[in-house]
Amino acid sequence: xxxxxxxxxxxxxxxxxxxxxxxxxxxxxxxxxxxxxxxxxxxxxxxxxxxxxxxxxxxxxxxxxxxxxxxxxxxxxxxxxxxxxxxxxxxxxxxxxxxxxxxxxxxxxxxxxxxxxxxxxxxxxxxxxxxxxxxxxxxxxxxxxxxxxxxxxxxxxxxxxxxxxxxxxxxxxxxxxxxxxxxxxxxxxxxxxxxxxxxxxxxxxxxxxxxxxxxxxxxxxxxxxxxxxxxxxxxxxxxxxxxxxxxxxxxxxxxxxxxxxxxxxxxxxxxxxxxxxxxxxxxxxxxxxxxxxxxxxxxxxxxxxxxxxxxxxxxxxxxxxxxxxxxxxxxxxxxxxx
Amino acid sequence: xxxxxxxxxxxxxxxxxxxxxxxxxxxxxxxxxxxxxxxxxxxxxxxxxxxxxxxxxxxxxxxxxxxxxxxxxxxxxxxxxxxxxxxxxxxxxxxxxxxxxxxxxxxxxxxxxxxxxxxxxxxxxxxxxxxxxxxxxxxxxxxxxxxxxxxxxxxxxxxxxxxxxxxxxxxxxxxxxxxxxxxxxxxxxxxxxxxxxxxxxxxxxxxxxxxxxxxxxxxxxxxxxxxxxxxxxxxxxxxxxxxxxxxxxxxxxxxxxxxxxxxxxxxxxxxxxxxxxxxxxxxxxxxxxxxxxxxxxxxxxxxxxxxxxxx
Numbered sequence: 165x166x167x168x169x170x171x172x173x174x175x176x177x178x179x180x181x182x183x184x185x186x187x188x189x190x191x192x193x194x195x196x197x198x199x200x201x202x203x204x205x206x207x208x209x210x211x212x213x214x215x216x217x218x219x220x221x222x223x224x225x226x227x228x229x230x231x232x233x234x235x236x237x238x239x240x241x242x243x244x245x246x247x248x249x250x251x252x253x254x255x256x257x258x259x260x261x262x263x264x265x266x267x268x269x270x271x272x273x274x275x276x277x278x279x280x281x282x283x284x285x286x287x288x289x290x291x292x293x294x295x296x297x298x299x300x301x302x303x304x305x306x307x308x309x310x311x312x313x314x315x316x317x318x319x320x321x322x323x324x325x326x327x328x329x330x331x332x333x334x335x336x337x338x339x340x341x342x343x344x345x346x347x348x349x350x351x352x353x354x355x356x357x358x359x360x361x362x363x364x365x366x367x368x369x370x371x372x373x374x375x376x377x378x379x380x381x382x383x384x385x386x387x388x389x390x391x392x393x394x395x396x397x398x399x400x401x402x403x404x405x406x407x408x409x410x411x412x413x414x415x416x417x418x419x420x421x422x423x424x425x426x427x428x429x430x431x432x433x434x435x436x437x438x439x440x441x442x443x444x445x446x447x448x449x450x451x452x453x454x455x456x457x458x459x460x461x462x463x464x465x466x467x468x469x470x471x472x473x474x475x476x477x478x479x480x481x482x483x484x485x486x487x488x489x490x491x492x493x494x495x496x497x498x499x500x501x502x
Numbered sequence: 503x504x505x506x507x508x509x510x511x512x513x514x515x516x517x518x519x520x521x522x523x524x525x526x527x528x529x530x531x532x533x534x535x536x537x538x539x540x541x542x543x544x545x546x547x548x549x550x551x552x553x554x555x556x557x558x559x560x561x562x563x564x565x566x567x568x569x570x571x572x573x574x575x576x577x578x579x580x581x582x583x584x585x586x587x588x589x590x591x592x593x594x595x596x597x598x599x600x601x602x603x604x605x606x607x608x609x610x611x612x613x614x615x616x617x618x619x620x621x622x623x624x625x626x627x628x629x630x631x632x633x634x635x636x637x638x639x640x641x642x643x644x645x646x647x648x649x650x651x652x653x654x655x656x657x658x659x660x661x662x663x664x665x666x667x668x669x670x671x672x673x674x675x676x677x678x679x680x681x682x683x684x685x686x687x688x689x690x691x692x693x694x695x696x697x698x699x700x701x702x703x704x705x706x707x708x709x710x711x712x713x714x715x716x717x718x719x720x721x722x723x724x725x726x727x728x729x730x731x732x733x734x735x736x737x738x739x740x741x742x743x744x745x746x747x748x749x750x751x752x753x754x755x756x757x758x759x760x761x762x763x764x765x766x767x768x769x770x771x772x773x774x775x776x777x778x779x780x781x782x783x784x785x786x787x788x789x790x791x792x793x794x795x796x797x798x799x800x801x802x803x804x805x806x807x808x809x810x811x812x813x
Contacts, residue, residue, distance in 0.1 A: 210725075211724075211725050213620070213621040213622055214622075214724075215621075215622050244612075244725065329768070335775050335776070358770075360768050360769070360770055361767075361770075362764060362767035362768045362775075363767065363775050363779065364779070365775075365779030365780075366729060368724075368725075368726055368729065369729040370720050370722070370724045370727060370729075371715050371719050371720045371727060371729065371731075372729065374719060374720050375518065375521075375522060375719070375764070376764055376768075378518070379514065379518060379761070379764045379765055379768050380768050382514045382518075383511065383514065383765065383768050383769065385768075393724075396622055396722065396724065397720055397722075397724070400624055400720060400721055400722050403624070404721065420622060420623075420624055421624075
């Protein structure tokens with residue numbers, strides 16, 4: 165009997181580890197007879213309101229809808245599809261239903277896409293962060309290290325304790341790219357300031373991220389940052405502590421902690437999606453890597469006006485100068501070595 | 503490399519470890535009663551999610567984390583009742599119904615959040631309470647006596663549940679029902695009633711563990727906030743051999759290892775991150791395999807009770 169119990173328990177744990185996320189597919193609205201309506205589907209690993217990666221894309225799509233007209237663009241979203249197999253079936257379903265553009269918003273969807281895209285040569289697929297394209301697949305690649313660099317400079321020149329803390333999710337891909345940028349920026353901003361990087365080992369454990377932030381702060385960090393959907397947990401912990409500040413990435417998170425978010429790296433997905441739509445109109449269904457960076461305004465740095473007095477003037481000047489240097493190509497922020 | 507483990511750092515590691523142990527301890531002590539009565543409830547994670555949402559939502563609406571705690575207890579009792587109905591009255595296979603309850607709790611809590619809250623919202627959660635005098639003791643004060651009320655509750659429950667289980671007649675009934683339900687039945691103890699009671703108590707404690715995450719830790723709610731803690735709690739019941747002392751030992755071991763590895767990472771001590779994040783699991787598994795002698799479990803664990811048959 166005991167063995168059986170353990171077996172069930174193990175199975176449950178494995179299920180948990182493998183799936184990570186359940187799925188709640190919002191059934192897409194019934195197909196409209198209007199042929200000219202552009203149909204876009206979005207598949208998200210986390211939620212539409214994660215205040216990070218997922219939500220930034222959702223807001224980009226809303227902006228596209230607003231610009232082009234609600235009656236011209238239809239958007240359907242499936243969230244919580246961290247499991248690539250479940251995501252794959254959602255993507256296939258959207259393709260079968262005649263969606264024009266399907267955005268698989270996660271680097272983990274790359275291999276699933278390669279199995280599906282050949283069956284739907286008329287459909288445009290896009291995913292990211294990624295580099296591998298096909299005839300009808302775009303890949304998009306935010307230069308997270310650029311904003312990380314600027315935020316790192318800002319942190320180093322603003323920190324009073326001399327310690328900048330990073331609450332990372334899993335040491336891979338985008339998170340490492342961003343963190344590496346922050347580390348370089350801190351070094352540039354003030355070589356005496358230390359960056360302390362720690363990972364929780366999860367993307368969606370907001371309680372774990374909060375606890376990691378508490379440990380960072382207890383050990384002396386006064387400016388913290390971190391990426392992924394669990395970052396709000398760390399931000400909330402920062403927001404509860406006097407004199408501690410947060411730098412957000414992917415989108416501006418100051419709405420939930422106006423007194424503690426100094427600045428943010430913001431992705432402008434509207435421009436990327438608009439570009440995909442235009443390329444598709446011209447007959448290019450895929451095959452390009454779309455880079456997000458400061459140069460074309462697809463990434464931007466926004467400051468929290470409420471906390472403008474917390475950032476020393478020379479820090480802001482230096483950061484703005486570095487931003488111009490990134491735009492002009494004078495400054496290249498290094499990518500982590502593989 | 504300023505990675506010297508000084509006095510202050512050790513205090514942080516220990517105090518954090520105690521805080522981290524709280525949800526495991528609450529949920530595992532509840533599950534201990536459930537399993538002692540002969541039922542295993544694998545739905546702890548789902549109940550925790552429901553408790554996490556209920557606690558969060560009541561706090562958000564009513565402005566008081568204490569009412570949040572009350573709400574989570576009610577929801578936990580209902581979830582326990584549901585599990586009792588399925589596994590005791592309808593005698594469904596317990597493993598499957600537990601997994602079902604887990605998925606039900608996950609789906610429902612996510613749905614309710616989407617319907618009634620919408621986006622990420624933060625709340626004023628429980629504040630740390632410094633215990634007068636005791637919190638001034640050097641070293642022990644900041645480690646043990648500067649936590650929120652649910653942390654104290656969880657640790658006070660250890661001797662309390664021990665007393666209930668071993669020194670009261672109800673505790674005797676629970677143990678009898680989990681070991682020899684036929685004998686207990688013959689002596690006039692209602693197996694069904696005791697199992698219902700245990701599942702309800704277990705549900706309440708699991709929900710309280712969930713509420714601790716939302717109103718005692720994160721001060722917000724997000725999908726999948728429990729992130730597998732309910733399953734770890736079930737594993738800790740086995741680790742603790744169905745005793746409160748074993749469970750508190752396992753919870754502390756796991757959580758202190760977790761707290762320690764976080765600090766090792768933060769201080770930049772040269773230690774591979776991949777190893778650091780799995781350290782709590784390794785320590786627990788090693789301790790389990792080294793310490794396990796005679797394997798004992800409630801004899802009737804997992805067997806639905808049917809009067810007139812032998813289990």
